[in-house]
Amino acid sequence: MLHQRLSVACSAEASNVVLNICYERDNVVRLVSAGGVPPLIAFAKDDSHEDLQANAAGAVQSICFQKEGRTFVRELGAIEAVLPLLG
């Protein structure tokens, strides 16, 4: 249980790092190429860990500041994933 909680904390913190580095276009391109976007969208859908969900949604927002990121995120179905968070 402790391990699981810490792993969630690590994923949440990793999402924060992604949020920051993806202010730069080159890093968005790198993240997309490395397969780093699908986990973030999955975290954003998961309402069992609020911090992780919020941080992941922030990272997705950061990715979407760049055109390449926006296109990729939309194609992965992220709009449907985050819409429930508004309600």
Place this chain on the structure above:
Amino acid sequence: MSDRELQQLRELLASTPDCAVSRPAKLQIALQAFVSLNEDASRSPNYQSQARDDLNSVIKLLSSDAVKAHDQLLLYVLKMLKILSRKYDNRVRLGEHIVDDLVEVCPDPTPSHEPEPNRSLDEVYPSPNPNADPNTDPTLTVTRTLTPTLTVTVTVTPTLTLTLTPTPALTSTLTSSRCCTSG
């Protein structure tokens, strides 16, 4: 180098390169010192400093298998990266090095639809399982250990027969060894 804490971390890694394994508590204290001083961006000496940060230490830590296997260390390394990546110059330099490791420590929780490797087949099949980690996979270790000294015969009949025949050398080893269990 803008922070005394970054300097201390660099010195620790220089004097004890394997500190994530040999001195994890000391490493964690060094990481915590930097994080506690800088986590609040409005009070962060690192964020306010214009000096160029030495990022090599933290990049090495994130790529370390020992750190990835230690949740508390990994958590503090990630917090440190979050703090450092508030600055433009650091974002640019870090991005070149950490994206792959970030993706690795942030695995997709969505269940994979790829088939699981067939472990029982791997035990009798001599070719290595491409999905197995040769450093940690016990199945592969057992297979490698037994292959040179064990003959495996598989007979396909209405009821599958599997015969394992140890060579004399292995038989001798097995009969002279004591078997330990956790009981």
